[in-house]
Amino acid sequence: xxxxxxxxxxxxxxxxxxxxxxxxxxxxxxxxxxxxxxxxxxxxxxxxxxxxxxxxxxxxxxxxxxxxxxxxxxxxxxxxxxxxxxxxxxxxxxxxxxxxxxxxxxxxxxxxxxxxxxxxxxxxxxxxxxxxxxxxxxxxxxxxxxxxxxxxxxxxxxxxxxxxxxxxxxxxxxxxxxxxxxxxxxxxxxxxxxxxxxxxxxxxxxxxxxxxxxxxxxxxxxxxxxxxxxxxxxxxxxxxxxxxxxxxxxxxxxxxxxxxxxxxxxxxxxxxxxxxxxxxxxxxxxxxxxxxxxxxxxxxxxxxxxxxxxxxxxxxxxxxxxxxxxxxxxxxxxxxxxxxxxxxxxxxxxxxxxxxxxxxxxxxxxxxxxxxxxxxxxxxxxxxxxxxxxxxxxxxxxxxxxxxxxxxxxxxxxxxxxxxxxxxxxxxxxxxxxxxxxxxxxxxxxxxxxxxxxxxxxxxxxxxxxxxxxxxxxxxxxxxxxxxxxxxxxxxxxxxxxxxxxxxxxxxxxxxxxxxxxxxxxxxxxxxxxxxxxxxxxxxxxxxxxxxxxxxxxxxxxxxxxxxxxxxxxxxxxxxxxx
Numbered sequence: 001x002x003x004x005x006x007x008x009x010x011x012x013x014x015x016x017x018x019x020x021x022x023x024x025x026x027x028x029x030x031x032x033x034x035x036x037x038x039x040x041x042x043x044x045x046x047x048x049x050x051x052x053x054x055x056x057x058x059x060x061x062x063x064x065x066x067x068x069x070x071x072x073x074x075x076x077x078x079x080x081x082x083x084x085x086x087x088x089x090x091x092x093x094x095x096x097x098x099x100x101x102x103x104x105x106x107x108x109x110x111x112x113x114x115x116x117x118x119x120x121x122x123x124x125x126x127x128x129x130x131x132x133x134x135x136x137x138x139x140x141x142x143x144x145x146x147x148x149x150x151x152x153x154x155x156x157x158x159x160x161x162x163x164x165x166x167x168x169x170x171x172x173x174x175x176x177x178x179x180x181x182x183x184x185x186x187x188x189x190x191x192x193x194x195x196x197x198x199x200x201x202x203x204x205x206x207x208x209x210x211x212x213x214x215x216x217x218x219x220x221x222x223x224x225x226x227x228x229x230x231x232x233x234x235x236x237x238x239x240x241x242x243x244x245x246x247x248x249x250x251x252x253x254x255x256x257x258x259x260x261x262x263x264x265x266x267x268x269x270x271x272x273x274x275x276x277x278x279x280x281x282x283x284x285x286x287x288x289x290x291x292x293x294x295x296x297x298x299x300x301x302x303x304x305x306x307x308x309x310x311x312x313x314x315x316x317x318x319x320x321x322x323x324x325x326x327x328x329x330x331x332x333x334x335x336x337x338x339x340x341x342x343x344x345x346x347x348x349x350x351x352x353x354x355x356x357x358x359x360x361x362x363x364x365x366x367x368x369x370x371x372x373x374x375x376x377x378x379x380x381x382x383x384x385x386x387x388x389x390x391x392x393x394x395x396x397x398x399x400x401x402x403x404x405x406x407x408x409x410x411x412x413x414x415x416x417x418x419x420x421x422x423x424x425x426x427x428x429x430x431x432x433x434x435x436x437x438x439x440x441x442x443x444x445x446x447x448x449x450x451x452x453x454x455x456x457x458x459x460x461x462x463x464x465x466x467x468x469x470x471x472x473x474x475x476x477x478x479x480x481x482x483x484x485x486x487x488x489x490x491x492x493x494x495x496x497x498x499x500x501x502x503x504x505x506x507x508x509x510x511x512x513x514x515x516x517x518x519x520x521x522x523x524x525x526x527x528x529x530x531x532x533x534x535x536x537x538x539x540x541x542x543x544x545x546x547x548x549x550x551x552x553x554x555x556x557x558x559x560x561x562x563x564x565x566x567x568x569x570x571x572x573x574x575x576x577x578x579x
Contacts, residue, residue, distance in 0.1 A: 035102040039114050042099060046121060047380050053083050058338040065347055068150050068328030077143045084135040087128035096122050116554055117381045123223045130207045138207075141200050145193055145493050150330045152192070154185030161185065163331045164351050171275045171284075171291075174261060183272030187488045194484035197493050201457045204496070217454040220497035224388065225556045228451070231500060234571065235447055238440055238503065239472070241575050246437045250474050253283055253434075271475050278489065279473055280442040281355070282434025286427030288420070290354035290403075293413060299350055299360050302411060306361070306401075310534055311541030312368040321346040323360075332490065333359050335366035335395075340383045344370045354402065354431075362399030368541075369394040373549040386548075387557035388501040393508030394548065400509065401533065403431040410535025432531060436506065436578040443503035444472040449486060450497055461486060508561060510573035512548075515565040516540055 057079040064072035086092075100122045103115055128135060153160040161169075161182065169182040204216035213219040221228055254266040257273050275283040284290070300318060307314045320343065322329065333348045346363045350356045369391050371383050385391035401407035405421075405428045408414050415421055445468045452464055465486040466477040486492055491499050517527045520539040534540050547564040561569045 035099060036111055036114060039099050039103065039111075039118050042096060043114070043117050043121070043379070043381065050083065050086060051380060053079060053086070055339045057083060058336055062336060062338065062345060062347075064146075065150065065330040065334075066322045066326075068147070068330070073143055073147050077139055080139045080143075081136050084128055084139060085132055087125055088130065088132055088135055090129075093125045093129045096125050113379065113382065113554065117379060120381055120553065126211060127219070127223055130210055134203055134207060138200065138203050141196050141203075142494060145196050145200075148192055149189065149332075149490050149494070151328060152189045152331075154182060154188065156181045156185045162325065162349075164325065164349060166277065167275075167355070170272065170277065176261065176273075179272045180270070183277055186277045187483065187485050190484045190486065190488035193493060194487040197484070197487045198457070200493065201453060205454060205457065215454040217451050217497055224497075224501075231447070234504070235444060235500070238571055238574075239444060241571065242437055242440050242578070245433075245578060246441050247474065249282075249434060249437050253285070256283070256285070267476075269476065270478055274475075278442060279469075279475055280439060282431065282438040285430035285434050286423065288423040288427035290427065290431065293408070293424075294354055294357045294402075295352050297352055297357075297413065299352055299357055302357070303360050303364050306407075306411060306535060307364060307368065307541075309536040309538070311538035312373070312544070314364050314367055316342075317344050317346060317364065317367045317372070320344070321348070323348045323350050325349045325351075333363050335363045335370070337370040337372075337384065340371040340380055341376065342370075342372045344372050357402040358399045361402055362395040365395035365398035366391055368544075369549055373545050374552050375550065378550075378552045378554075382552040382554055384553050386551070386553050386555055386560040388498060389504035389508055390548070390557050390560055392502050392505030393512065394544070396502070396505050397509035397512055400432060400435070400531075403428050403435060404531035404533055406531055406533025407535060408533075410533040428531075433578050436574070439506070440503055441472050441474075443500060445469055446489075446491070446499040447503075448472075450492060450499070453486075453492075454497075504557075504569070507569055507571050507574045508557075510577045511561065511565050511567070511569065512544075514573045514576075516543060519543060 057076065060072060060076035060079055063069070064076045096118065100118050103118060153162060154166050155161075156178070163186065166182045166186045169178060173179055173182075201216070208214070208216040208219035211219060213222065218228065221231065251266075253274075254269055257263065257269055258266055261273055263269060263273070271277075271279065275281070300323060304313075304315055304318060323346065329349070330347060331349055333346075335344065335346045337344050344367045346367055348356070348360060348363060350360060369385055374383050376383075405414065405425045408424065408428070414424060445465075449465060449468050452459070453461060462482050462484055466481075469475050470477060513532060516534070517532060520537060520543050521527045548560070551560065551563070555563060558568050561567070
């Protein structure tokens with residue numbers, strides 16, 4: 001019970017002797033009961049009104065993402081406008097604010113579940129407490145942008161290329177001109193979207209200022225129970241931790257590119273010489289071909305077998321999902337909990353390679369951290385993940401496994417030849433280290449760019465983007481390029497002030513894995529050193545269900561981390577994983 005209290009409550013408990021009896025005046029007791037009753041009535045009414053709309057919105061978004069049809073996008077927009085109209089009602093906002101203030105003043109502190117729901121609802125109403133016309137314009141712009149992203153294809157030498165085809169060129173082609181054209185073609189979406197991004201940034205900032213925030217970035221951090229001071233301290237610490245090992249790793253990556261592509265020196269390397277359009281993923285390191293390892297495998301069946309073996313079966317999710325490429329479909333990947341009653345679905349565009357093995361494990365990791373593994377007795381509003389970073393952390397924990405020999409071996413995929421196994425081991429160690437370091441530097445760019453974009457939207461954003469890319473990723477900007485390349489990253493437009501949570505999620509994953517190593521292996525002894533495979537260990541699923549999934553959104557992320565691991569979130573376990 002002590003661990004399940006908020007930090008504020010724990011501080012209060014530490015200051016009160018349990019042997020002291022406190023007699024409250026009858027008026028306070030009466031106010032407490034009245035406030036609790038009002039809070040519960042508000043919650044019940046809200047859920048009854050909003051739940052059907054949220055379910056309909058989720059289904060419409062799913063249909064729009066799978067089909068790309070105008071009708072689905074129009075339906076999605078209409079339902080979202082209804083939701084926004086409900087949350088923007090002034091009377092509702094005033095009522096929830098009054099209830100929350102009464103609770104904060106001590107009128108009701110004995111029902112943590114009700115208090116948590118009121119806090120979450122207040123944030124939801126606060127975000128929408130703006131003129132309806134502005135809300136509707138934001139929804140319209142976001143849907144326009146999403147449709148462009150979903151239907152965009154790079155044009156190269158008169159051909160339309162999917163993102164998978166662009167990625168294949170960057171991974172395999174020795175044709176330097178083709179690589180450049182493919183990279184530039186993939187970035188062209190930024191030019192189509194940047195005017196819409198500018199308008200969205202302006203409206204979002206106006207909304208934030210009307211609500212008393214300096215800009216939209218500050219508002220979103222507040223709504224997500226984060227502060228910029230704490231966040232930037234963590235990122236500055238991570239910058240210091242990762243800079244030298246990243247520079248050493250990148251020197252190795254660059255040497256490989258020079259040799260593979262026949263360049264004169266590392267000074268000639270440009271962004272299209274890397275294997276990812278944003279250099280957010282590490283190129284292939286080591287001699288073992290992980291793509292070849294997965295090329296003949298049924299990735300969906302591998303995921304099904306793995307999750308079943310850890311007591312987190314997913315066959316029902318797979319049956320509802322859309323996992324292969326099709327025309328008009330979103331080229332990205334995501335998981336959605338449609339109704340918070342177990343209707344969980346995943347969208348992917350699977351090609352049998354290492355990237356999609358990671359992505360399948362990742363997205364299906366989201367699916368197990370959902371209402372599927374939460375009690376239906378948990379209130380609707382709390383029947384979801386604790387935080388963005390906690391669900392991303394779970395997904396990343398599982399996605400990482402595709403880069404570990406222990407998982408590959410446990411799934412029966414490792415070669416029997418000793419020399420090949422040694423090569424696989426080295427490649428996997430480099431792949432995991434490369435993933436953590438390269439991705440951490442990319443996240444530095446995303447956080448700092450978004451912050452600066454909302455704080456000073458009139459600056460030269462094209463230049464800012466490449467300044468940050470050069471500083472944190474060590475890439476050389478293309479000569480004379482002055483394009484809105486930042487707008488080609490979908491998260492900046494459609495998932496604003498979100499991306500930093502991926503790196504926080506990696507920290508959460510590392511901390512959870514350290515706990516699993518201590519607690520989830522037979523005999524009560526920690527697992528041996530080295531990356532964990534988790535294969536056929538049902539204790540892993542039991543631990544995650546009891547310590548992470550079952551509590552839903554009862555706790556803020558730091559309290560959840562303490563509850564699950566015994567410590568608040570810290571970067572030290574993340575640092576251990578890339579050493």
